[in-house]
Amino acid sequence: MRDVAIVGVGMTHFGKFLERGLKDLAREAVEGALxxxxxxxxxxxxxxxxxxxxxxxxxxxxxxGQVVLREMGIGGIPxxxxxxxxxxxxxxxxxxxxxVACGMHDVALALGMEKLYHxxxxxxxxxxxxxxxxxxxxx
Numbered sequence: 001m002r003d004v005a006i007v008g009v010g011m012t013h014f015g016k017f018l019e020r021g022l023k024d025l026a027r028e029a030v031e032g033a034l035x036x037x038x039x040x041x042x043x044x045x046x047x048x049x050x051x052x053x054x055x056x057x058x059x060x061x062x063x064x065g066q067v068v069l070r071e072m073g074i075g076g077i078p079x080x081x082x083x084x085x086x087x088x089x090x091x092x093x094x095x096x097x098x099x100v101a102c103g104m105h106d107v108a109l110a111l112g113m114e115k116l117y118h119x120x121x122x123x124x125x126x127x128x129x130x131x132x133x134x135x136x137x138x139x
Contacts, residue, residue, distance in 0.1 A: 008032075023068050045107050047091040048109070051081070051083065053116055062112075089114070
């Protein structure tokens with residue numbers, strides 16, 4: 001294993017942001033991180049995106065990272081999506097670290113994104129409550 005450094009960070013302020021979607025919020029964080037690191041988008045070799053609730057809030061069930069990053073001009077690289085409840089984004093960071101530590105990539109982007117607020121408060125409450133609801137698993 002080799003040493004790994006986090007060279008840039010970016011984030012948005014916490015808030016409801018009814019007028020802003022995940023793409024816009026994620027863009028602010030990613031651009032902030034890239035500016036902070038002095039790294040261009042083309043240097044990113046892989047991205048790991050953590051999100052737990054977008055499917056329940058927005059209906060975007062698959063390839064959330066690809067959909068959000070494509071809008072920023074980041075693509076053509078491996079993009080891995082992680083869903084691990086409240087640990088989704090820390091899992092993304094762990095995997096990005098692992099890719100660099102093992103030498104598979106030199107530059108990895110870890111993005112955590114979540115938007116739990118929706119105009120329909122029932123949707124927001126369901127997104128938080130459903131993971132804890134006891135339901136039979138049909139898998």
